[in-house]
Amino acid sequence: KAGVTQTPRYLIKTRGQQVTLSCSPISGHRSVSWYQQTPGQGLQFLFEYFSETQRNKGNFPGRFSGRQFSNSRSEMNVSTLELGDSALYLCASSLSGAHNEQFFGPGTRLTVL
Amino acid sequence: GESVGLHLPTLSVQEGDNSIINCAYSNSASDYFIWYKQESGKGPQFIIDIRSNMDKRQGQRVTVLLNKTVKHLSLQIAATQPGDSAVYFCAENLQGAQKLVFGQGTRLTINP
Numbered sequence: 241k242a243g244v245t246q247t248p249r250y251l252i253k254t255r256g257q258q259v260t261l262s263c264s265p266i267s268g269h270r271s272v273s274w275y276q277q278t279p280g281q282g283l284q285f286l287f288e289y290f291s292e293t294q295r296n297k298g299n300f301p302g303r304f305s306g307r308q309f310s311n312s313r314s315e316m317n318v319s320t321l322e323l324g325d326s327a328l329y330l331c332a333s334s335l336s337g338a339h340n341e342q343f344f345g346p347g348t349r350l351t352v353l
Numbered sequence: 354g355e356s357v358g359l360h361l362p363t364l365s366v367q368e369g370d371n372s373i374i375n376c377a378y379s380n381s382a383s384d385y386f387i388w389y390k391q392e393s394g395k396g397p398q399f400i401i402d403i404r405s406n407m408d409k410r411q412g413q414r415v416t417v418l419l420n421k422t423v424k425h426l427s428l429q430i431a432a433t434q435p436g437d438s439a440v441y442f443c444a445e446n447l448q449g450a451q452k453l454v455f456g457q458g459t460r461l462t463i464n465p
Contacts, residue, residue, distance in 0.1 A: 244396075273452065283397075283442065283455035296451040330396050338446045338453050339385055344396035 242266065244333050244345035252351045258319040261348045265312050265333030272314040273342065274306060277328040286329075289314055290337060318350075326352045361440060363460045372430040376443030376456045381424060383445035387453070388417060388428045390439045397442060400428070430461075438463050 245264045253259050265272050274286040285298040289308035306316040312333075318325055328349050332342040366372045378386065384405040389397035403410045403417045403426075410417050416429040426443050440460050444453040 271451075275453075275455075282457050283444075283453075285452040285454070288451045290451070298452065332396075337451045339448055339451075341387075341399055341402065342453065343399065344389075346394075346396050 244331055244343050246329075246331050246345040246348050248348060249346065250349045250351075252353065253321050254353050255321055255323060257321050258317060259321060259350060260315055260317045261329055261331075261350075263314045263316075263331030263333075263345060265314070265331075266343055269333035269335055269343075270312055271334045271337045271340075272308055272312060273332045273334075273338065274314070274316050275330045275332065276300075277330055277347070278326075283330070286316065288338065295337070321352045323352050326350060361458050361460045363462060365462045365464055366433050367464050368433060368435060370433055372428075372433045372437070372461060374428045374430075374441050374459045374461065376426040376428075376459075378424050378426055378443065378445045378456070379454060380445060380447055381421070383447045383454075385446040385448065386417070386419060386426050387444045387446075388415075388426075389442045389444060389455075390437075391442065391458075392439045400441075433461075433463055435463050435465070437461060 247262045271290045273288040276284045287297045292308045303319045308314045328347040330347045332344045334340040334342045387402040388400040391397045401412045414431045418427045440458045442458045443456040
């Protein structure tokens with residue numbers, strides 16, 4: 241069974257631009273979560289989607305948004321990029337939510353210049 | 354690979370020794386706990402989990418202990434091998450919250 245895939249793996253953007261990251265969950269998984277990982281803050285929860293509905297959102301500004309499609313694939317978008325948005329963005333999928341085993345993808349490394 | 358933490362607590366052990374990694378969790382109402390391993394350049398990998406109605410769970414070479422009285426979680430790795438070198442994170446979940454809250458992580462290094 242294929243694991244969680246994330247594209248692109250690496251991305252370089254400049255301040256003020258926007259970016260869209262993609263996540264394909266494991267087949268059959270309906271919950272997709274996104275996390276931001278930085279050396280200073282560690283792993284921080286961004287949001288979680290299940291059956292195209294956002295069920296929970298972390299403490300991030302409105303510049304961070306996401307969505308989930310009917311095939312459970314998910315995208316997250318960051319608008320008006322800031323230097324502090326440089327991070328590893330991780331996607332995790334599970335059958336039904338955070339109370340089940342979550343499988344992480346390799347992440348997208350975003351660098352904002 | 355990426356650095357997952359510049360100032361992480363570090364545990365150094367001799368190859369073949371047992372390792373114990375500790376974690377203090379934050380929410381006394383959390384009822385599901387997980388340990389993850391993250392190697393350089395990769396996403397976190399599930400190691401073992403435990404629910405709050407248990408205080409010990411064993412896997413292959415790993416044991417997780419849960420002490421709800423002091424909100425403490427530990428991961429024991431038996432006969433540590435070079436491949437165990439990684440950053441280890443504990444995570445907690447409050448049922449219904451649909452998110453994991455991660456600890457800061459511990460870097461485990463293995464001395465030959």
